Amino acid sequence: MTLWLTRDDLGAAAHAATGLLLVSPDMSSAVPLDPRDHALTAQALREAGVGERDRVVVALAQPAGALWTAAAADMAGAAADVGPRGRMRLHHALTALRATTLVITPTGAMDFLARLHLEFLLDPLDLGLRNIVLTGEIASKRTMSHLADEFESRVTEVFAGPFTGGALAWRTSEADPLTPLADGVLGLASLTKDDAPDPAAGLAELVVTPPPGDAVLRTGLVARLGGPLGIPAPAHTVGDHVLVRGVWLALPRIEKALSKIDGVAGWDLAISRQGTLDAAVLTVTFSRASLVANPMWKSRIRQAVQALTPISIDVEIAQDVSETCAPGTVNDLRGHHLGRDRALIT
Numbered sequence: 001m002t003l004w005l006t007r008d009d010l011g012a013a014a015h016a017a018t019g020l021l022l023v024s025p026d027m028s029s030a031v032p033l034d035p036r037d038h039a040l041t042a043q044a045l046r047e048a049g050v051g052e053r054d055r056v057v058v059a060l061a062q063p064a065g066a067l068w069t070a071a072a073a074d075m076a077g078a079a080a081d082v083g084p085r086g087r088m089r090l091h092h093a094l095t096a097l098r099a100t101t102l103v104i105t106p107t108g109a110m111d112f113l114a115r116l117h118l119e120f121l122l123d124p125l126d127l128g129l130r131n132i133v134l135t136g137e138i139a140s141k142r143t144m145s146h147l148a149d150e151f152e153s154r155v156t157e158v159f160a161g162p163f164t165g166g167a168l169a170w171r172t173s174e175a176d177p178l179t180p181l182a183d184g185v186l187g188l189a190s191l192t193k194d195d196a197p198d199p200a201a202g203l204a205e206l207v208v209t210p211p212p213g214d215a216v217l218r219t220g221l222v223a224r225l226g227g228p229l230g231i232p233a234p235a236h237t238v239g240d241h242v243l244v245r246g247v248w249l250a251l252p253r254i255e256k257a258l259s260k261i262d263g264v265a266g267w268d269l270a271i272s273r274q275g276t277l278d279a280a281v282l283t284v285t286f287s288r289a290s291l292v293a294n295p296m297w298k299s300r301i302r303q304a305v306q307a308l309t310p311i312s313i314d315v316e317i318a319q320d321v322s323e324t325c326a327p328g329t330v331n332d333l334r335g336h337h338l339g340r341d342r343a344l345i346t
Contacts, residue, residue: 003215004194007241007248010163010217022063022164026309028241028250029163033067034210037166040181041071044167047181048133048156050101053077057099059084059108060136061247061310064165068103068135071167076101084108084246087115094127101131105246106139106157109147111276129153135160135167136246138221138234138336140273144174159186159233161208162219162248168208169231177230184209186231189218191238191342199225203338203345206234220248222338222345238338238345242330244271244311245278251340255328257304258284263291264301266326269313272333280311285318287325292317 007029014021014030021030022037050056056072056079058065065081072079082093084105090112094102104112109132116122129151134144135158148155159169159178168186169178180186188204190197194216197204204225208217220241221234241248251269258264265287271280284301291297302315330337338345 001214002194004189004218005215006218006239007163007220007250008252022067024063024163025061025247026250026253028248028253031163033164034166036182036185036211037067037161037164038071038074040185041068041160041167042075043181044156044158044170045072045075045101045103045133047170047179048101048158049131049154050076050133054100054130055097056080056101056103057082057090057093057097059090059102059104060165064136064160064246067165072101072103087112088120091116091120091122091127094129099127100129101133102129103133103135105136106134106143107137107245107273107277109134110140110143113147113150114276124151127151131156133158136165137243138236138334139174142174144172157233159206161217162221162243163208163217171233175228177228177232180231187216188223188225188231189216191222191345197225202226203236205238205342206231235336236338237336238340238342240340242269242271242332242337244280247309247311249280249309249311251328251330253308254282254305257308258301258328261297261300261304263288263297265322265324267328268331269328270331270333271337278334280313281316282313283316283318285320285322285326287321287323289321292319292321 010029019032023030054076056076058069058081069079069081132153132155144155158167169180189207206219206221220239222236223232263286266285268283
């Protein structure tokens with residue numbers, strides 16, 4: 001019997017998982033390293049044009065950063081993991097290492113480009129990048145073509161498994177479907193039942209099938225059907241985890257943390273991408289007016305949120321109070337997150 005698992009299932013089974021475990025930043029999932037992760041990630045780099053004479057810099061969050069760097073080191077001339085933060089530091093690393101390939105999130109690449117032009121007053125062409133590999137996020141429209149023009153580089157988008165960060169499929173154009181790196185590793189499923197999607201539904205969830213094939217992992221990433229034949233790239237997310245700046249944020253953990261703070265009646269998480277990067281703002285509603293202007297309570301909330309995730313989340317306090325408690329809500333202004341309950345998505 002095939003098991004259908006979500007990220008929450010993987011987190012609940014962490015205490016019994018064995019082997020080298022790849023753990024998400026917020027500990028919402030722990031997955032044993034699959035030997036295919038390393039091999040398929042190296043293959044994705046080859047498909048992106050990376051060869052033995054290339055020098056690769058990886059600017060991804062963990063656990064993806066370590067996996068991509070190890071895979072690159074096996075098939076390129078050199079590889080370095082510099083992490084996702086610090087654009088000036090990234091520029092220095094690319095220059096000092098004489099990198100020819102950059103592996104980065106789509107918003108990270110666009111933010112880096114904007115900083116080069118507006119803040120550092122540097123020419124992107126001076127870096128001499130031959131290849132840019134984008135992974136870990138839902139890219140904004142025309143990101144691939146814009147980066148290709150600005151850096152005069154080959155740009156490849158790689159779909160990576162959200163649990164390990166390992167590569168599963170790739171494409172070289174925004175208009176193309178994904179090309180799986182191996183048979184049977186990536187598929188589509190219905191949002192509402194453990195089965196193949198109905199083409200008339202219009203939406204399907206991307207699923208991963210790890211060996212030995214007795215389990216299907218729901219990724220929380222959703223694609224729109226009806227385009228070219230093949231597996232479409234994801235355009236949305238669904239479920240209790242939201243993708244922000246290449247990191248999955250667990251909504252139940254926000255609920256649990258805020259439930260321990262006296263006076264919290266509700267919260268709203270707003271996510272936007274007005275510039276190059278995602279921005280997250282958590283607005284908390286109190287049940288008592290005396291807490292609205294209390295700096296200690298706001299500090300407690302900020303510290304509780306900071307303990308959950310490496311993502312920077314601004315905290316604001318609603319000026320109106322509510323005597324009744326209400327469930328937390330998500331307002332994704334990017335249009336990415338469809339909702340927490342798969343059964344309610346139409």
